[in-house]
Amino acid sequence: MKGIVFTTFLELVEEKWGLDMVDSIIDESELESGGAYTAVGTYDHQEAVALVTALSTKTGIEVSGLLIAFGEHLFGVLIAGHPEFAVGVEHPLDFLEGVERYIHVEVKKLYPDAELPKFECDRKTDDHLVMYYSSGRHLEDLCEGLIKGSLTYFKREATIEREALDDGREKFSIQL
Ligand code: HEM
CATH class of the missing domain: 3.90.1520.10 (H-NOX domain)
Known part of the structure; x- marks a missing residue:
């Protein structure tokens, strides 16, 4: 999965719950990448599943609700990066x-x-x-x-x- 998905997710987590939450879900998830993502890199999508699951456990919010909310936010980031796709x-x-x-x-x-x-x-x-x-x-x-x-x-x-x-x-x- 492309790094932009991970960086956008972690930015959203930081915005909503703070940097401590970001650190804590990265620790919890025991990621092969160590949680250091770049927008252009590619990472195992299981890492995203692990991060969302950890966030769900910490916040008590269901995984499905977190993914829907994240998708809504992600669309804004994707279209901002490629406004040409909506032109016309x-x-x-x-x-x-x-x-x-x-x-x-x-x-x-x-x-x-x-x-x-x-x-x-x-x-x-x-x-x-x-x-x-x-x-x-x-x-x-x-x-x-x-x-x-x-x-x-x-x-x-x-x-x-x-x-x-x-x-x-x-x-x-x-x-x-
Ligand atoms: C500006 C519009 C869009 C752009 C630039 C875009 C681009 C991307 C990119 C870069 C990925 C990540 C691929 C990866 O991680 O390897 C992705 C995944 C995905 N996109 Fe789009 N996308 C756009 C709109 C949409 C819309 C509107 C939908 C829903 C109808 C959608 C559905 C998905 C889904 C579900 C995935 C996750 C991969 C999967 O399910 O296997 N995308 N997209």
Whole structure:
């Protein structure tokens, strides 16, 4: 997993709970990297799981809630780094359909070692999109947060329904 995910996560933890919490979850997680991340490096995604689990234990907040909140924040950081991906896009569901078709394709060119999920999109109506997420990393909660972050970015409200399918995919139904 790319270092930007780790650095953004630890910055958010510092902002919300302070540097002592950052030190304490790094200690707790017994990380191979030692917790020294650079934005351009690549690290084992299990380290992220360990850090979030440690934060959950310390704060008493469920892992899923932490990942959703982190995803919302992460979207703001990603789009700030690549504002060009939203240029000319007016509709949040057009933007979300573009994640698989365009954004992650470009991300892969920029960072060939990025590990990206797969999305299949089914645009039901102008205001209703169904996205099927699949990834060996099973970051469904992070994905929900990223979807929410993009809706906030476009200043639109939506109902998001989720369903875990038997084949391992997660179905996200997004209705504006
Ligand atoms: C400006 C827009 C975006 C950029 C630049 C971007 C870029 C990235 C990058 C750099 C990663 C990390 C890859 C790695 O760690 O190796 C990532 C992962 C991911 N992205 Fe995006 N992304 C964007 C928008 C979105 C949106 C809107 C969604 C949700 C629909 C999304 C879903 C995900 C998920 C779930 C992952 C985690 C990896 C996995 O599940 O296997 N991304 N993205």
